[in-house]
Amino acid sequence: MEQPHSASASPEYAALLRAGDRLLVALDFDGTLAPIVENPDVALIHPEAPEVLAGLSAQVRAVAVVTGRPARQVLALGGLDDVGDAIGESGRELVVLGQYGNERWSSNARRVVSPKPPAGLASLIGDLPRLLRRADAAEAWIEEKGLAVAVHTRRMADPRGAFERLLPVLTDAAKTRNLTLEPGRMVIEIRSSGMDKGVALRRLVEEYDAQGVLFVGDDLGDVPAFEAVAALRREGMPTLLVCSGSDEESTLRDLADLVVAGPDGVMEFLRRLTADLARD
């Protein structure tokens, strides 16, 4: 499938519609709900997203944002507190799982639950200036996320080259501290082991007793969620996997049922889904 128009003809899409108000919709943030920009601090949610998410939530069991970002940060960038208010009006819940599922916020509870930072993270952060110099990438931007640290190369002169030089250096540094390395779009993150978007999504499915799942993502950190949804499909659950396509990352294109044109395409697809669910 290439476009939302043909998606509506697929058996996977038809099965999703039949799941109706038992459907869990889970969405990545950066590159999916928010267009990619050079400065991560100003990566605002797509202007149509609040209205689209509120409309969709009235037709399904729950809407979740599952992100590598800290939950508080994505709440601010997405205006998700207000979106949660709108979703609450239809008796539904908005859930935000931050830091790859380690943090949780919901529009019913309205507080972020977060574990302690993993052992080894502080020592790695202290060592980063030396590691960046070793990779000839001293200008990389370091984003401290509390439970993780991200090294960004997007604003460097040669983002891809710096990324490639940093990858082996940071892989070793993470491994010696029993931490997980998460490569992404011009970013390398180091975080705790044992949690990923796939584990997080499985838990949500159980919690909401969902009988169908839609997941939309764009980057390598979304692969575990794609794999979890594929496993649910093999178990017989109606599912749909949508890739928010870019020229930068192609891995999910091969795993997806449908590829749409970035966050604009995601909005178009979710509007169509909402209309089709309301009609069924």
Ligand SMILES: O=P(O)(O)OC[C@H]1O[C@H](O[C@H]2O[C@H](CO)[C@@H](O)[C@H](O)[C@H]2O)[C@H](O)[C@@H](O)[C@@H]1O
């Ligand atoms: O799981 P996600 O919601 O996709 O978050 C993954 C990481 O996204 C952010 O970085 C990415 O978006 C930035 C803003 O558009 C962009 O400048 C950067 O190159 C991208 O990698 C964020 O900064 C990370 O903390 C997230 O974990």
